[in-house]
Amino acid sequence: MNNKSYSFQTKLLHNDHKFDKQTGAVSVPIQQASTFHQIDFDQPGKYDYSRSGNPTREALETTIANLEGGARGFAFASGMAAISTSFMLLSQNDHVLISEDVYGGTYRMIHDVLGRFGIEHTFVDMTDLEQVATAIQSNTKVVYIETPSNPLLKITDIQAVVKLAKANECLTFVDNTFMTPLLQRPLELGADIVLHSATKFIAGHSDVVAGLAVVKDETLGEKLAFLQNSFGSILSAHDSWLVLRGIKTLHCRLEQSSISAFRIAHGLSKEPLVEEVYYPGFSYHPGHSTHLYQASGPGAVLSFRLPDEHAVRMFTKHIQIPVYAVSLGAVESILSYPARMSHASMPPLERQKRGITDGLLRLSVGLENADDLLDDFKKAFAEINKHYKAVSEGVQL
Ligand SMILES: *Cc1c(COP(=O)(O)O)cnc(C)c1O
DSSP states (O other), X not given: OOOTTSOHHHHTTSXXXXXXXXXXXXXXXXXXXXXXXXXXXXXXOSOSBTTTOOHHHHHHHHHHHHHHTOSEEEEESSHHHHHHHHHTTOOTTOEEEEETTOOHHHHHIIIIIGGGGTXXXXXXXXXXXXXXXXXXXXXXXXXXXXXXXXXXOOOOOHHHHHHHHHHTTOEEEEEOTTTHHHHOOGGGGTOSEEEEETTTTTTOSSSOOOEEEEESSHHHHHHHHHXXXXXXXXXXXXXXXXXXXXXXXXXXXXXXXXXXHHHHHHHHHTOXXXXXXXXTTSTTSTTHHHHHHHOSOOOSEEEEEOSSHHHHHHHHHHOOSSEEOSOOOSSSOEEEOTTTTTTTTSOHHHHHHTTOOTTEEEEEOOSSOHHHHHHHHHHHHHHHHHHHHHHHTTOOO
């Protein structure tokens, strides 16, 4: 279907899979089959075995390719499976340049796994283009960006990094989990592969773990298709259907959550106990103008820093609404503690170096009423203040 003239909001619903061609069903059928009958072994059908291709997974793969503006999409069993499989494009003695405050699991994959296969890496502050230019080596094959980064919401200039990468014949991979193609489309900015943890905003309901990759051109598509089939960490038919269902409401979920995130970021910035709020929607955020240029909104994730671990403990004890969990991008607000959750796999010294302190909390804003969330936080801060006051007055608690 040519849906190019439609707005993104409409494209989410009106694409090649708006109804099933055979039955008219207004929901992609779940093809719960591992294998497909071959009428004639000389002329195999389009599908033969579900690792290599499954119609439900294919519906998701073409949908995400259409939304990101890429040649081909791929669905994997998790975001990490999508990321790891994409790194299999590399060979021994190749080198990867990577954002220093990258997702903890990606850090672990590169640091602890790729190294064993003779793939070198350098972590850089991707927001500093001079550092990026200096760190590119003759054997650098991939520059890996996460913007906004996790959990400090630092902004990397995608086009500028792509330019440096291209001049050195490197591919650029962008983890677009925080933005989704609704807010940011890295392929249009020159990137070669876009990666997603579809577990987060794309599926959006805390009920499925999934990953997506979209490539810009067909040649790279052939290579990734080969790796997806060789490595085999594909998304199941049922989970593909759940992700497809999530995509239909992506626009209204992320828009609403973003509006609330803006209000909550402002509310938190006025709170004396909050030392800093990291949110690309603030005009004084160092990456604000770059972000506005390459994305159409700040998204629904923000981080904020309390004085220390003790304050974090008290805060999380008193809040009622957000779930306190790993993950983000869901209908319910999720509060997480990067030092012990998403970034637990990073050594403490590395964490401190990257500003992921023991007082840092990350909030993914969901679909609750923003005033309810702000009230909830205010009550928790009041309790903490009461505690500090009592301590300073020498009251035994
Ligand atoms: C969660 C996440 C991942 C990993 O995805 P999984 O689906 O958990 O494997 C990668 N990148 C970012 C930015 C994430 O938030």
